[in-house]
Amino acid sequence: xxxxxxxxxxxxxxxxxxxxxxxxxxxxxxxxxxxxxxxxxxxxxxxxxxxxxxxxxxxxxxxxxxxxxxxxxxxxxxxxxxxxxxxxxxxxxxxxxxxxxxxxxxxxxxxxxxxxxxxxxxxxxxxxxx
Amino acid sequence: xxxxxxxxxxxxxxxxxxxxxxxxxxxxxxxxxxxxxxxxxxxxxxxxxxxxxxxxx
Numbered sequence: 001x002x003x004x005x006x007x008x009x010x011x012x013x014x015x016x017x018x019x020x021x022x023x024x025x026x027x028x029x030x031x032x033x034x035x036x037x038x039x040x041x042x043x044x045x046x047x048x049x050x051x052x053x054x055x056x057x058x059x060x061x062x063x064x065x066x067x068x069x070x071x072x073x074x075x076x077x078x079x080x081x082x083x084x085x086x087x088x089x090x091x092x093x094x095x096x097x098x099x100x101x102x103x104x105x106x107x108x109x110x111x112x113x114x115x116x117x118x119x120x121x122x123x124x125x126x127x128x129x130x
Numbered sequence: 131x132x133x134x135x136x137x138x139x140x141x142x143x144x145x146x147x148x149x150x151x152x153x154x155x156x157x158x159x160x161x162x163x164x165x166x167x168x169x170x171x172x173x174x175x176x177x178x179x180x181x182x183x184x185x186x187x
Contacts, residue, residue, distance in 0.1 A: 040151045048144045099132045114148045121152055
């Protein structure tokens with residue numbers, strides 16, 4: 001028996017959708033039956049983040065003494081699970097002398113911020129506003 | 131990969147793709163809006179580049 005997108009939306013807990021959508025970009029939309037949108041987010045946002053890493057961008061740490069670094073860390077955190085995998089795998093150390101360092105940072109930060117918009121959109125869908 | 135224009139194009143592509151997918155529901159509207167955004171990014175970047183040309187760092 002096929003379950004429609006509307007039925008999935010009614011059944012989904014909005015807070016679970018927020019959590020899943022943040023941990024893995026697009027997963028909230030997939031859970032809600034928005035397959036096409038979910039697939040775009042699942043692929044595009046991590047690819048964008050990994051391009052940022054390949055460009056020698058830095059995953060910023062939380063540093064209370066520097067508000068700009070903290071804001072960048074918050075933006076990076078928006079990408080979810082990958083942010084936490086970066087430490088153990090040694091990703092995102094950043095190479096400030098690399099020509100592409102600032103480009104890498106732009107990719108990393110914007111990927112995280114875009115995922116926060118995706119999370120908000122998934123919440124709206126789960127609440128039946130869209 | 132240090133070609134500045136290529137990086138600009140790649141960045142614009144991904145941001146336009148996500149925004150168009152997020153903000154429009156109909157596939158045809160998504161494509162139109164995505165192309166508009168992408169073109170806007172490229173044109174704005176080139177225009178700003180030319181405007182900044184007389185002011186080298």
